[in-house]
Amino acid sequence: MASTTGASLKFTSLSSSFKQTPVPLRGVAHVNSVSFPSLGMRPRSLRFRVSCAAKPETVNKVCEIVRKQLALPDDSSITGESKFSALGADSLDTVEIVMGLEEEFGISVEEESAQSISTVQDAADLIEKLMDKNCA
Amino acid sequence: MNIRCFQRNFSAALPHVVPLQLPSPMETHFWYILPDEVKSVALLNQYSELLSPCERENVNRMGGDQLKKRALLARALVRTTIARYQMNCDINPRSLKFRKNIYGKPEVEWQNEDNVSPPPLHFNISHTSSMIACGVTVNVPIGIDVEEKQRKIKNNITAFAQRYFSPYEVKLLTAISDPEVQCQEFIKLWTLKEAYVKALGKGFSAVPFKTFTIQFRATATRNLHPPGISVSEGSEEIVESSNDPTNLTNNWQLALLEVAGSHYAAICMEKDKTVGGEANMPMKLTVWKTIPFVEDVCVSGTDAVLALGGIIEQ
Numbered sequence: 083m084a085s086t087t088g089a090s091l092k093f094t095s096l097s098s099s100f101k102q103t104p105v106p107l108r109g110v111a112h113v114n115s116v117s118f119p120s121l122g123m124r125p126r127s128l129r130f131r132v133s134c135a136a137k138p139e140t141v142n143k144v145c146e147i148v149r150k151q152l153a154l155p156d157d158s159s160i161t162g163e164s165k166f167s168a169l170g171a172d173s174l175d176t177v178e179i180v181m182g183l184e185e186e187f188g189i190s191v192e193e194e195s196a197q198s199i200s201t202v203q204d205a206a207d208l209i210e211k212l213m214d215k216n217c218a
Numbered sequence: 219m220n221i222r223c224f225q226r227n228f229s230a231a232l233p234h235v236v237p238l239q240l241p242s243p244m245e246t247h248f249w250y251i252l253p254d255e256v257k258s259v260a261l262l263n264q265y266s267e268l269l270s271p272c273e274r275e276n277v278n279r280m281g282g283d284q285l286k287k288r289a290l291l292a293r294a295l296v297r298t299t300i301a302r303y304q305m306n307c308d309i310n311p312r313s314l315k316f317r318k319n320i321y322g323k324p325e326v327e328w329q330n331e332d333n334v335s336p337p338p339l340h341f342n343i344s345h346t347s348s349m350i351a352c353g354v355t356v357n358v359p360i361g362i363d364v365e366e367k368q369r370k371i372k373n374n375i376t377a378f379a380q381r382y383f384s385p386y387e388v389k390l391l392t393a394i395s396d397p398e399v400q401c402q403e404f405i406k407l408w409t410l411k412e413a414y415v416k417a418l419g420k421g422f423s424a425v426p427f428k429t430f431t432i433q434f435r436a437t438a439t440r441n442l443h444p445p446g447i448s449v450s451e452g453s454e455e456i457v458e459s460s461n462d463p464t465n466l467t468n469n470w471q472l473a474l475l476e477v478a479g480s481h482y483a484a485i486c487m488e489k490d491k492t493v494g495g496e497a498n499m500p501m502k503l504t505v506w507k508t509i510p511f512v513e514d515v516c517v518s519g520t521d522a523v524l525a526l527g528g529i530i531e532q
Contacts, residue, residue: 168281170281170285172345173422174365181373181378182373193422193426197421
């Protein structure tokens with residue numbers, strides 16, 4: 083298949099702020115979202131990084147659910163860093179994924195929270211936060 | 219049937235798209251690409267040339283060739299579509315700039331040259347793995363959503379609907395006994411709700427799906443045509459109160475189509491208050507299947523476009 087040729091700028095990791103905002107779970111940026119398009123830097127994920135990041139088992143379970151929902155081949159790479167949009171999830175997929183996560187982990191995800199998830203790690207962190215709340 | 223086929227040379231100069239007049243008020247232009255029909259490597263490279271470096275980065279970040287191709291075609295479709303319209307200035311698809319409004323809805327950032335007022339063009343795109351679509355209107359916002367008719371919903375549909383749809387809609391869906399029909403009706407509702415939220419352009423949190431109801435209703439005077447579709451706040455059935463300013467029905471026009479025999483497409487556009495006329499004017503619709511720079515086929519009025527709901531004039 084064609085590679086998309088043409089000059090592509092080299093971005094250092096810091097200038098990731100020039101990238102377009104990663105597409106949030108429901109496809110449209112939340113008006114109250116910390117991460118405004120011009121800022122980049124993913125401050126949204128800071129909301130969930132108060133304590134440590136989610137356990138690897140949680141991340142793996144999320145990867146499984148995502149893999150199933152998007153019917154991705156077994157050898158396709160999904161990690162905590164994987165963005166839902168980059169995996170090809172559309173709004174219906176992401177809602178289905180959230181429902182799958184709710185069922186698997188016995189949690190309830192509010193629409194606002196669901197929108198701020200853009201990577202697998204975000205989802206795993208949110209899940210653990212909600213599970214902690216359940217046990218509290 | 220109106221078919222226009224143009225062969226373009228893939229020369230070093232920027233290929234052309236056939237110029238077109240902007241849609242008239244209350245008219246939607248709907249353009250779609252079937253990714254499986256685009257196979258030429260040279261063509262994909264040409265599309266890539268149209269993208270901004272930022273867009274190309276985003277395309278490259280997609281996981282896998284198919285997703286990259288889809289992302290590339292989506293950007294190429296938007297750029298070439300907007301560039302078609304004859305406006306005050308000559309539009310080069312490569313030089314179009316885009317931005318997002320404060321809620322994240324993409325829009326064109328017109329370059330203000332000589333204090334010429336920007337064209338009143340609005341657009342919205344949607345894509346599935348097998349179709350990428352772009353809707354265009356003038357003066358009023360538009361939202362579109364496309365989904366495969368045969369899309370399989372992994373979750374239980376009733377549970378899904380109860381979670382996300384309004385009580386009225388849930389009642390309607392759960393009354394359907396055939397699971398396949400139920401799934402298709404679910405998808406139709408989903409696309410209509412998506413199209414409405416996208417047309418509003420305020421993000422999904424501003425208008426959670428549960429807070430409004432989509433309803434198909436029969437219109438007495440036009441019983442040979444598909445019924446109208448309306449949207450109302452809350453979960454009740456609509457009462458025909460056309461003077462009620464809080465009734466959203468009056469502000470938005472919805473249409474549902476079956477496209478290419480394989481997809482549902484929902485279109486939502488704001489009614490243009492400056493256009494006089496009866497309360498339920500039809501949405502004028504023209505649909506093209508396109509491979510930018512290669513071929514535009516006007517498919518309105520053919521089997522490729524079936525009106526399923528809404529008052530539409532093709």
